[in-house]
Amino acid sequence: PRLANQIAAGEVVERPASVIKELLENSLDSSARRIDIEVEQGGVKLLRVRDDGNGIPAEDLPLALARHATSKIRDLSDLEQVLSLGFRGEALASISSVSRLTLTSRTVEASEAWQVETEGRDMHSRIQPAAHPVGTSVEVRDLFFNTPARRKFLRTEKTEFDHLQEVVRRLALARFDVGFNLRHNGKSVLALREATDEAGRARRVGAVCGPAFLEQALPVDVERSGVRLWGWVGLPTFSRSQADLQYFFVNGRAVRDKLVAHAVRQAYRDVLFNGRHPTFVLFLEVDPAAVDVNVHPTKHEVRFRDSRMVHDFLYGTLHRALADVRP
Numbered sequence: 001p002r003l004a005n006q007i008a009a010g011e012v013v014e015r016p017a018s019v020i021k022e023l024l025e026n027s028l029d030s031s032a033r034r035i036d037i038e039v040e041q042g043g044v045k046l047l048r049v050r051d052d053g054n055g056i057p058a059e060d061l062p063l064a065l066a067r068h069a070t071s072k073i074r075d076l077s078d079l080e081q082v083l084s085l086g087f088r089g090e091a092l093a094s095i096s097s098v099s100r101l102t103l104t105s106r107t108v109e110a111s112e113a114w115q116v117e118t119e120g121r122d123m124h125s126r127i128q129p130a131a132h133p134v135g136t137s138v139e140v141r142d143l144f145f146n147t148p149a150r151r152k153f154l155r156t157e158k159t160e161f162d163h164l165q166e167v168v169r170r171l172a173l174a175r176f177d178v179g180f181n182l183r184h185n186g187k188s189v190l191a192l193r194e195a196t197d198e199a200g201r202a203r204r205v206g207a208v209c210g211p212a213f214l215e216q217a218l219p220v221d222v223e224r225s226g227v228r229l230w231g232w233v234g235l236p237t238f239s240r241s242q243a244d245l246q247y248f249f250v251n252g253r254a255v256r257d258k259l260v261a262h263a264v265r266q267a268y269r270d271v272l273f274n275g276r277h278p279t280f281v282l283f284l285e286v287d288p289a290a291v292d293v294n295v296h297p298t299k300h301e302v303r304f305r306d307s308r309m310v311h312d313f314l315y316g317t318l319h320r321a322l323a324d325v326r327p
């Protein structure tokens with residue numbers, strides 16, 4: 001089964017960024033309010049995610065590392081939803097098969113924390129008491145230490161960390177209600193307190209996207225027939241070397257979508273900002289029944305029931321906002 005895990009790991013675990021994504025999603029699933037991430041050498045040497053979520057009961061700890069061991073399927077309708085998301089209950093098993101992994105956790109009912117360790121395909125899985133507050137820590141060391149072929153595909157430390165940081169940024173924008181701390185090689189890179197009001201959210205956008213973006217960005221907040229679009233649009237005069245400041249969330253989920261990109265680009269173009277690269281952090285809130293976010297589990301695509309309406313609403317809102325400030 002460990003070999004099967006390693007094969008599955010090829011799908012789930014491509015690089016440190018894909019590990020961090022799975023670990024952060026687990027922390028968020030466990031109702032964490034604060035997540036601390038410690039990274040060394042771009043995540044190849046060490047990735048540690050500590051949360052203050054619900055924790056894992058001691059008897060479930062070894063199970064959490066086993067394949068298809070999700071605790072998140074409760075009934076058949078759940079199962080269907082889970083299946084549509086692709087592999088489930090495989091992330092920890094896969095990650096542990098290509099690293100040295102330590103899982104430490106404590107539930108609120110438990111008087112102490114418990115810990116299991118694994119090393120690649122050799123499941124040591126000693127379970128022992130440990131010191132840890134309520135919540136969970138997953139420590140992943142020496143990623144791909146036992147799969148040299150995969151390790152060869154890793155890029156430089158900086159590139160790997162850039163990818164990893166992008167995952168954290170996207171989730172930090174999706175979850176203003178959770179605090180995130182990210183450290184790389186002992187230095188703080190992001191320190192985001194939970195943001196509960198407008199000022200706090202703006203502060204977070206400034207920290208994640210850079211103060212220069214926030215300073216010039218146009219705040220947007222428009223609601224029409226039950227659809228709300230809010231966030232920040234960068235003015236076309238804002239130039240940023242990193243071309244990819246485009247964050248779009250549908251009902252709290254990060255989405256990269258052709259229809260959305262098209263509507264924004266067209267609004268820019270029609271206000272005579274020809275050829276400018278749009279920058280934005282935008283949140284669309286719609287009736288969940290009007291959108292299918294699980295079209296593809298990893299590609300961040302969406303399908304709107306009334307895509308024409310969404311496109312026109314986006315275009316119209318942004319066009320009006322931009323036209324107001326046209327130089």
Ligand code: ADP
Binds near residue numbers: 056088089135
């Ligand atoms: P999945 O998230 O699809 O269920 P994973 O392999 O990512 O599968 O995790 C396996 C199980 O381990 C989860 O279902 C959950 O019960 C438990 N788990 C993992 N990480 C955490 C965490 N940070 N807090 C609480 N439970 C966790």
Ligand code: MG
Binds near residue numbers: 022025089091092
């Ligand atoms: Mg998971």
